[in-house]
Amino acid sequence: MSTWHVDDAPPPTAVSGKPLSKKGERTRRRLLDAAEEIFAELGYHDASIVKITESAQVAQGTFYIYFESKQQVFDELVDDLNRRVRFAMSEGSQRGTDRAEAERLGFAAFFRFTAEHPGLYRIIRQAEFASPGALQRHYQTIADGYIGGLRQAMADGEIAEADPEVLAFALMGIGELIGMRWVLWQGGPGEVPEHVFEEMYAFIRRGLGSP
Amino acid sequence: MSTWHVDDAPPPTAVSGKPLSKKGERTRRRLLDAAEEIFAELGYHDASIVKITESAQVAQGTFYIYFESKQQVFDELVDDLNRRVRFAMSEGSQRGTDRAEAERLGFAAFFRFTAEHPGLYRIIRQAEFASPGALQRHYQTIADGYIGGLRQAMADGEIAEADPEVLAFALMGIGELIGMRWVLWQGGPGEVPEHVFEEMYAFIRRGLGSP
Amino acid sequence: MSTWHVDDAPPPTAVSGKPLSKKGERTRRRLLDAAEEIFAELGYHDASIVKITESAQVAQGTFYIYFESKQQVFDELVDDLNRRVRFAMSEGSQRGTDRAEAERLGFAAFFRFTAEHPGLYRIIRQAEFASPGALQRHYQTIADGYIGGLRQAMADGEIAEADPEVLAFALMGIGELIGMRWVLWQGGPGEVPEHVFEEMYAFIRRGLGSP
Amino acid sequence: MSTWHVDDAPPPTAVSGKPLSKKGERTRRRLLDAAEEIFAELGYHDASIVKITESAQVAQGTFYIYFESKQQVFDELVDDLNRRVRFAMSEGSQRGTDRAEAERLGFAAFFRFTAEHPGLYRIIRQAEFASPGALQRHYQTIADGYIGGLRQAMADGEIAEADPEVLAFALMGIGELIGMRWVLWQGGPGEVPEHVFEEMYAFIRRGLGSP
DNA sequence: AATGAATGAGAGTTCATTCAT
DNA sequence: TATGAATGAACTCTCATTCAT
Known part of the structure; x- marks a missing residue:
């Protein structure tokens, strides 16, 4: 049909704006994947940060290093x-x-x-x-x-x-x-x-x- | 196209199962209308019982006379x-x-x-x-x-x-x-x-x- | 020295704006007294709602019936x-x-x-x-x-x-x-x-x- | 009126007790100045270690090399x-x-x-x-x-x-x-x-x- | 000497639901 | 039938502190 123009995603950073180390990138990735899974399963409201971080196997606070909210x-x-x-x-x-x-x-x-x-x-x-x-x-x-x-x-x-x-x-x-x-x-x-x-x-x- | 068969809604009752008085029916109706409005405006999760009962001008507890949850x-x-x-x-x-x-x-x-x-x-x-x-x-x-x-x-x-x-x-x-x-x-x-x-x-x- | 003009405090209400029953007035009073004591002892920041409500012997949520924050x-x-x-x-x-x-x-x-x-x-x-x-x-x-x-x-x-x-x-x-x-x-x-x-x-x- | 006796401040050390190098002294100084500014502006509780270290342009961990808490x-x-x-x-x-x-x-x-x-x-x-x-x-x-x-x-x-x-x-x-x-x-x-x-x-x- | 990712306890707040009146 | 005070679990988010690198 047509060729969609799909622009690249901006590179991931910490909330502080600093670029991520390899380790940080991995953790952020894990959190994002966990969030995708939990949101899909439970919906926005029933998905909780606790559930997401548990699924990603990190502490609750870690979430807020990589995402604002x-x-x-x-x-x-x-x-x-x-x-x-x-x-x-x-x-x-x-x-x-x-x-x-x-x-x-x-x-x-x-x-x-x-x-x-x-x-x-x-x-x-x-x-x-x-x-x-x-x-x-x-x-x-x-x-x-x-x-x-x-x-x-x-x-x-x-x-x-x-x-x-x-x-x-x-x-x-x-x-x-x-x-x-x-x-x-x-x-x-x-x-x-x-x-x-x-x-x-x-x-x-x-x-x-x-x- | 076709004639849809649309069955009637069951008659409203209180949670207890008792049929409703005229007054009770009116209160239930007010709550249902309020709920429709609030749900539509705010979505399921941001709609709260307080908002619904306030809009219907009844006390919070009244809600649970007519609806289970x-x-x-x-x-x-x-x-x-x-x-x-x-x-x-x-x-x-x-x-x-x-x-x-x-x-x-x-x-x-x-x-x-x-x-x-x-x-x-x-x-x-x-x-x-x-x-x-x-x-x-x-x-x-x-x-x-x-x-x-x-x-x-x-x-x-x-x-x-x-x-x-x-x-x-x-x-x-x-x-x-x-x-x-x-x-x-x-x-x-x-x-x-x-x-x-x-x-x-x-x-x-x-x-x-x-x- | 002089006569200060001291105006009366506004009558206490619930956060919702409704006037208080005798019971509500008592609870609000208990919370206010507890807050005074805890704030005085620990300072604003170390005083917590948990400590205040524990001291007043009510549930945490009760606090927010009477005070906005x-x-x-x-x-x-x-x-x-x-x-x-x-x-x-x-x-x-x-x-x-x-x-x-x-x-x-x-x-x-x-x-x-x-x-x-x-x-x-x-x-x-x-x-x-x-x-x-x-x-x-x-x-x-x-x-x-x-x-x-x-x-x-x-x-x-x-x-x-x-x-x-x-x-x-x-x-x-x-x-x-x-x-x-x-x-x-x-x-x-x-x-x-x-x-x-x-x-x-x-x-x-x-x-x-x-x- | 009078001459106050003002004794000298003790020489700064790292938390470990070791005396400081020239560079260390400079870093400690920067942190102290930043802390003064942040505490003054925000008060003790709203001042955070992150803000202080950001203002001093060092990493969070660095703070704990020079100060216990x-x-x-x-x-x-x-x-x-x-x-x-x-x-x-x-x-x-x-x-x-x-x-x-x-x-x-x-x-x-x-x-x-x-x-x-x-x-x-x-x-x-x-x-x-x-x-x-x-x-x-x-x-x-x-x-x-x-x-x-x-x-x-x-x-x-x-x-x-x-x-x-x-x-x-x-x-x-x-x-x-x-x-x-x-x-x-x-x-x-x-x-x-x-x-x-x-x-x-x-x-x-x-x-x-x-x- | 310096880093910064990670922690986890605890903060303030909301709200569906219950129940004595 | 109706009330509304009370509950308490669960929520999002913050931050002093630690530690492997």
Whole structure:
């Protein structure tokens, strides 16, 4: 479909602003991973610093060497996840030899990502209350990626003319609920079943007016 | 599209199980309305019993005469809301003279409902963590409504053959994200703009393979 | 010396703003007394809510029904104490039959008060950091009481002409350090020894230029 | 008035007891200066080791090479300050050609010192809780300086007979509150206004019974 | 001599829930 | 039926101090 531009994450530092030693980097990483897991499992509010630090096997105070607050780790995780989703889709769609295949692979990458990281998906969905504005930012940046590709495809006559933003949000919505129904509700990691993907994809192709 | 079957809500009782007096019914209603407002505004966790009872102008203890716990009011609200959404869509689609119009009106009703009760929409989206299982139940009951109608339409040759569950979830996803983008993010109640609705609807019609 | 105007304290309420029941009033009183004792003994920072509530024999949470924060109880105590000091001095000086005697009795009242409530004295002295501005307010209101009396006395030719504010602060300083040396450092409640009071008083009388 | 005896400070060592290298001495000095500044600005409790070491531009651990604890630096600072106040007053009063002038200059020196180091003054006033006993020691050593001079003056018939300790504490109290009112409350360094000094000084002279 | 990552106890505060009245 | 005072566990966050490097 399109090549998303995915900028690099800023290098991690301590709260004090100092750069991190190898050891510090490892500890920060452990905390971030633990936070991801706990947030995904319990949700923002039921996740507690105690649980996160216990899971990371460090003392409570250690958390605050690397993160300003619970809120801030959450925001960082959402940003991170946003980058990873877009990167996955970008990577996926670049493998296609023509636009149709690229589009298909981009979608498949999105589902594979959701399937591999169901927790991240759960994190995003709670962002609305946990971090005002984060959710909107997340969807909008992904939409922007789609919009570029859709505009191209229209210009090239590959799909019918339409408001690309409406299409982009429609596509994301489809992906979101199909992912929720056939990945998350299955419990544990898994894949969207082949036939579900094909049916959904056919629906989208027809909807977009592809020949 | 289809006529959703919407069963009645069970009659309200006190926690003790006793039926309610007129006065008790009124108090319970006030609490439920207050809870809806506070949950929608602040989210499950930041909504507190104090805030709810203050808004309802009763004492804290009164809350526990009518509801078992914070959790339970929330669940009741989600159920309630689910019934109201389905009722609105059912009502809407019954007004149509043919299936195509019914379908269109059902969709419009959904958006009108979202636009008129943006807070409810926010309640649903947080249900995932606040009340495990509630979200799944919510989507599934709505999907079931769609599925019946879609099956009919396929049998009648009005739309292309496809797995109706996949289609149902795709349709809900589209509605959800379009509603979020063009109603919720606009702040305050409002309507999905005419042209957005038309573009989206055209996409869906094509996708479904309607002639 | 002069009659201080001492306004009444506002009636105590819960944090919510609601008036207190008899029981609530009692609990609030117990907490306030406990806070006074703990602050006096340990200082603002080493006093903790746990210690205060333990001393008052209530649960930690109960504290926050009656007080907004640790800071706020402290401020209330300082205000309270300020009122009580001024009231004691006002009462004392009103007993005198002529100005000289009134002045003497006012001073004596101040020392008696300090002697009876050594803890309060310790509370005031730490207010500088615990509650910015509180200390200044405290001294200034007491100074204002002195200033009125001194002005009268100058007009009546009973003491030499001088800047009454300078005199007021000088008098307070004398009272403060004499009180500290001969009451607080003695440990436990007690009285400024007779001869110390007389020597100090003679010094002040000469300083003021009383005949 | 009198010549205070001001003994030298003990030479600084590391916590381990070892004497310091030139570099070590410099680091220790930097920490001590930073501590003085931070304690003065924030008070004992809000001053943290992190802030002190940041201000001194050394690592946190470095602090504990030179000082046993937060408490101990504070004590050292109070001692230090005590020595400096007494030295300033001693220096000042030695410049006078007769006792009256010496006394006057000693006082003036005290105010100048306060005016130039308002922060130190703030440090002393919080010593009561931060370091039990330190405050008493501070006042007593200054009082001792006064007492010697006052005794002399009485013997020489220059001032009226009285308990010199009472007079000493009265004088310190006057200095303290005048300094607080006209230096500290003005914010930033400054001087006691000329006329305030004169009025206060006249009060003291009369009080002491100087001819 | 100096570093700075790590600790862990303890701080103030919130809030769902209970219960005597 | 309604009250609201009381509870206490759990929360996020701070900071003096230690110690391996």
